[in-house]
Amino acid sequence: MGNEIAKTWIRMFLVIGIYAFAISSSGDSIVTFNEMMYHPAADESTLEWIELYNQMSYDMDISRWEIRGGIDYVFPQGTFVPASGFLILAISPSDFELETGYANAFGPYEDHLDNTGENLQLMNNSGRVMDRINYRDCGDWPAAPDGSGVSLVKIDPNTASAEPENWAWSPQMGGSPAERNFFLPHDVINPMWEIPLIEETSPVWASVPVGDSLGTTWLETSFNHLGWLNGTNGVGYEVGTGYESLIHLDVKTQMDNIVQSCYIRIPFTVDDPSVFYSFALWMRYDDGFVAYLNGQEVARSNAPAPLTWNSGAAAGHDDSQAIVPEPFNISEFINLLQTGTNVLAIHGLNYGLGSTDFLIVSKLTATKLINEPSNKLVLKEMGSSKLVLNEISSAQSGTFRVELMNCGNDSISLAGYVLTCAGAVNGEYIFPPEMLEPNSYKVIDATAMGFHPLAEDKLFVYNPDRDTVMDAAVVKK
DSSP: OOOHHHHHHHHHHHHHHHHHHSOOOOOSSSEEEEEEESSOSSOTTTOOEEEEEEOSSSOEEOTTOEEESSSBEEOOTTOEEOTTOEEEEESSHHHHHHHHOOOOOBOOOBSOOOTTEEEEEEEOTTSOEEEEEEEESSTTSOSTTTTSSOOEEESSTTSOSSOGGGEEEOSSTTOOTTSOSSBOHHHHHOOEEEEEEEOTTSEEEEEOOSSSTTTTGGGSTTOOOTTSEEEESOEEEESSSSSGGGOSEEOHHHHTTTOSEEEEEEEEEESOGGGEEEEEEEEEEESEEEEEETTEEEEEESOOSSOOTTOOOSSOOOHHHHTSOEEEEOGGGGGGOOSEEEEEEEEEEOSOTTOSEEEEEEEEEEEEESSOOOSOOBOTTOOSOOEEEEEEOOTTOSSOEEEEEEOSSSOEEOTTOEEEEESSSOEEEEOOSOEEOTTOEEEEEHHHHTOOOOTTOEEEEEOTTSSSEEEEEEOOO
């Protein structure tokens, strides 16, 4: 038998350790999946819930956003996720309040989360996928949240939701709804600043093309925009009423009933790009755009393919949505930032030559740590003793055995620890008094345990107080 289970546990802590030296990839979106109780230990039909996290320092309006997949829910008008805060969606908000004391959960939602795995999407009110997760209870995903009483939690709320290595199980039973799952180095000693790189009052240059003579040269940092229209952020025109207060560089004469494209350049300066941790573009737009940072595309919406000098938007963007800043997480392109002058270039797109309005307003922000992160990790409710499932027999083995290992630095008294089986076979084994030294093993068989698990049954190891899941695994055929 191999030791893949122990490797999985150790790998989880290596991921956390690596974070302490170099902060890893950012999340898929500005608002992301952060925690879910997809299989409660009891009252499964009433105690399911999902937690969202707002990565930004602004309250985020998610009115009419939807969660689709195994469940379907549309957030009502006026729904906000607080800055660097949480939102809870519960299958039964009243039962959730009785269980946790938390009174502000949204819901109820239709259908149920699948215990073996689910593909969930968070979509904004324009139908764009803002975040996604395809969790499982096996493979690289932790098995503990599947019925043990703990939740599936993201280790760092600012990392990507789609990657299983970014997830673990909650240190405490019942999860940590509307609270941080773990305390990471920057939470303890490194508060973050959000730095505006481009503001809605920043100077901009714009040109309405009359041909393809510029090609893509206008996207480059070195391009000379001398002779372009110049003004303050907020490029567009309004024939009727609606956008007047947002437009500070009017291009009606150049665009209205003439062309649907507008080129915009916004230079900005960065002293030290290496200090930044995440990166976001905020756009008010009517009707579409493609954004470039120092010549490389970083974001787009309602843009056609191929994109030409006289392209129009592929679809309209309703005025009521256009005036609301829409976030685009572009942290994967943060390496494009350079010391000194940078340029955000935007190909603005209108929908139809006869359109009565056009708008492009952009804002660029980055977050930085005030100090360098330390390599000391602080985790809630987790000590130095690590008791893990190291080896498990196949379900078809004539003599079924389970091997546990002490992966910590301290001796563990096994007295009172509990090994449970849940699934087709249900059973429980309570360990008698015995010391397990660091890097030592303890083997028990089906005769001693009093049960023989079947394939796909779950094994959970609890501490003596049964308020922490030490490890979990799925029994294989």
